[in-house]
Amino acid sequence: MTDKKISVAVIKRLPRYYRYLGDLLENDEVRISSKELSKKMGVTASQIRQDLNNFGGFGQQGYGYNVEYLYNEIGKILGLERKHKVIIVGAGNLGQALANYSDFEKRGFILEGIFDVNPRLVGMTVRGIEIKDIGEMEHYVKNNEVDIAVLTIPKQKAIKIGNDLSNWGIKGIWNFAPVDLKVKLSADVVVENVHLSDSLMTLSYNINNNYKNKSVKNDL
């Protein structure tokens, strides 16, 4: 693999390639041409070739891509060849939903702890993992080399807790609170914000715009 700088736009598309290649692998597909892949993914074949060329010569003229090889190589680029220890902070509905996603474990994200402030939740188990009191989190994080904390807590608490976790040595935060933690924390910790309501508002915009366009067409 080459070491050249890869653009953010390409990085953002890698998980999607990985997902499609994983589906092909599940269906026992051995190889695929960039043309076939492009039809499946709804992007141009030339974009696929350009994107994947960033990582060296995965494809072969007249053969296409070896599905399993490409899947594994992209997995390595995404850092999935190593295991990540994960904790969930906030054991409400969303926290429990994420705890139950077995897909994450398949990709090496191993849930090892769940924390909450609510005494009614503390002591219960989710997928065999006991929910601990949040007061125990500092000691746990400092002594267990946790890689990723998933924050499913209200935004008022997310900034403080994100800061604490960052000071305690966490490497990454997967943030579901409706606040841009990236802006608020130190550069040492990597943050990925998931803003569900932003996504819903984008849908709303597109529905209303689609509807407007149709009215215009009907009026003609």
Added chain:
Amino acid sequence: MTDKKISVAVIKRLPRYYRYLGDLLENDEVRISSKELSKKMGVTASQIRQDLNNFGGFGQQGYGYNVEYLYNEIGKILGLERKHKVIIVGAGNLGQALANYSDFEKRGFILEGIFDVNPRLVGMTVRGIEIKDIGEMEHYVKNNEVDIAVLTIPKQKAIKIGNDLSNWGIKGIWNFAPVDLKVKLSADVVVENVHLSDSLMTLSYNINNNYKNKSVKNDL
């Protein structure tokens, strides 16, 4: 408001403006300069001015933006001034988590129905809404002018159900199944895919890259 074509990149940023302006409004802020807003949001003031200029003269030299006015105008652009009727398909953990998000209701997304195949869930209520058998969904959607269906079901079912919903007249699908429905369905229905595992893999990439960059620095 002008009617000129607005770029996808600007549209994508609108929910974020809306969120920040909502926070300011909660803190009783009356006005804000593009410079202050830029500091809060971590983008340049000139980008903010350019973005908002797309929608006419919201700002005033020497005054800045009126927070409430701008919040309401962006809300209108996003289609939030009208109510959207929502159903959730799949009453598992994630479906229930989304059903319990009161923030969505505040923004006019009104949950009116929940459907599942699991007989153990059918008849239970979430936020006062009874979970119905999925066999009743066709009749319900055809007779209740549902705007948005939230899909929290496995990917094997999402394509078929997405197709059905689209034929029954749904306007938008908010898809949480790990499949790109946009590619699979007709253009009549608007789809917003939320790929949680893509987001987690992006985090993984950034953690590993951050770590690599640091090792390099330490080696020097």
